[in-house]
């Protein structure tokens with residue numbers, strides 16, 4: 001199937017994003033869709049959820065308009081190829097909220113039609129809170145929630161919150177302020193990768209249903225934010241090649257990934273063996289414009 005056939009069949013790539021209030025969920029979705037706009041929200045009947053009583057006294061906030069109703073679909077005009085479902089998890093609501101989420105995931109994983117299924121779950125855990133332990137809700141999700149074949153990726157959001165402590169540690173070790181500022185992000189990533197939180201996440205004694213992988217995202221609120229790592233990890237966790245092609249061609253923030261998948265994964269299956277490619281950069285560049293790769297959105 002080429003990408004236009006895939007798009008006709010599955011239509012849109014559907015993602016559930018979960019995380020505590022203020023975890024940075026909406027910011028990530030905006031980044032992935034390369035926009036600062038809020039999404040349009042549709043209920044499960046496909047009707048737009050609109051705000052009918054806007055006045056300065058009655059102005060509803062974005063979240064009151066249904067952003068966190070897990071059944072609602074959120075679509076950004078800038079990239080309507082993604083459908084998002086947003087959930088604040090079940091931090092406030094306990095069992096009934098958990099059951100609602102569980103039911104939603106179970107229902108969406110059983111849908112006969114591929115286009116109605118959930119294709120990926122992103123679970124956000126923010127790093128900017130005093131206690132950086134997992135909440136009860138998070139432990140419960142990763143111990144009990146059966147997500148079937150839907151891949152789950154943990155996103156450690158607001159990762160830049162760890163830089164200050166790392167900066168201080170470097171200064172205490174005699175590094176200059178200038179160097180410490182430059183080194184802090186890399187050091188923070190290294191100590192985090194070997195730290196308790198990551199170990200806990202994959203410890204079978206505590207977490208019976210671990211995520212497929214995790215990714216650390218700093219500074220998503222900044223104009224030059226880069227969500228490339230999330231896009232790459234998500235593509236890498238999709239076992240189904242059709243879904244992987246759909247995701248790679250739907251996302252528009254990581255062109256490099258499009259090229260990598262085109263050259264390394266898909267072209268070899270679509271070209272006669274004799275025409276397979278010299279990977280030297282100069283040669284490849286001269287070859288690509290002559291090729292038609294509609295399954296990747298490259299024409």
Ligand SMILES: Nc1nc2c(ncn2[C@@H]2O[C@H](COP(=O)(O)OP(=O)(O)OP(=O)(O)O)[C@@H](O)[C@H]2O)c(=O)[nH]1
Pocket residue numbers: 019020021022023024025026027028063067088157158159160161217218219220221
């Ligand atoms: N420092 C820092 N701030 C961030 C980052 N991502 C988001 N923020 C800020 O965190 C705040 C909350 O971000 P949102 O994206 O609205 O969080 P949310 O999870 O959608 O919040 P709710 O919908 O209310 O649950 C905003 O002020 C963002 O600018 C980040 O990577 N680093």
Ligand SMILES: [Mg+2]
Pocket residue numbers: 025026027067
């Ligand atoms: Mg939000």
